[in-house]
Amino acid sequence: MHLSPLPLSERVNLDSAKRADFVKKLHEQVRINIERRTDQIAQRVNKGRQRMVFEPGDWMWMHLHKERFPVQRPNKLLPRGDGPFQVLKRINDNAYKLDLPAAYNVSATFNDLSPFLADDEADLRTNPFQEEGNDTNQYVPFDKVRVPLGPVTRALAKRLREELQGLVREV
Structure with a gap:
């Protein structure tokens, strides 16, 4: 048995011109569905991407x-x-x-x-391992009641531990 997109009842009654038109319409619908699906996938994949076009001199x-x-x-x-x-x-x-x-x-x-971003456009983070540098996770000074803001880095955790030990010694 040969499988075909044409139903059996229509296959018997259609002459060759009608059958050719039907197949052409079917192909057109399939092509439109493929293009629509391709556009949906491209839109989802490129969701977070930013289009960048550079000019001579950049x-x-x-x-x-x-x-x-x-x-x-x-x-x-x-x-x-x-x-x-x-x-x-x-x-x-x-x-x-x-x-x-x-x-x-x-x-x-x-x-x-x-x-390439010049210094005025770039993220001005410095290397935390340089003597004069600091990281973007900066320590916010706090007294005995306040808690620092931002993520806890190793340096901040060490500083908190030292502060806590100092408070325990005072008590």
């Missing part, structure tokens, strides 16, 4: 793939990005030509870029 970080940059990134512990490099030409919304040094010895066209 500064970018490029991603160093191990396959494309074996000399610059021979192992996974080296930095993943390099730059900033200036965009020379916008090829399309996803591909850009960068001003690369000759030492890279690769094509200057990329599509895996991140924007």
Whole structure:
């Protein structure tokens, strides 16, 4: 028995022209359903993504793939990005030509870029391991009654423990 999208009763009564029209309409409905479903999936997948289009003169970080940059990134512990490099030409919304040094010895066209944010635009977190630096999880000074705000980091937990030990000694 051969399975077909046409019901058995209609298969007997339809001539070839009507059958061809029916199949064409069926194909059109299937195509519309596939496009609609594809749009729904794309909308769900791209929900949190932000469309970024760069112009010539913008500064970018490029991603160093191990396959494309074996000399610059021979192992996974080296930095993943390099730059900033200036965009020379916008090829399309996803591909850009960068001003690369000759030492890279690769094509200057990329599509895996991140924007370079200058210090005034960037998140101004400093390295907590530097002597003069501090982290964004800053300790909020408190007296004997107040509790610090924000997440409890190791440094804050140590400080709380010291404060508690000091209170116990006073009592």
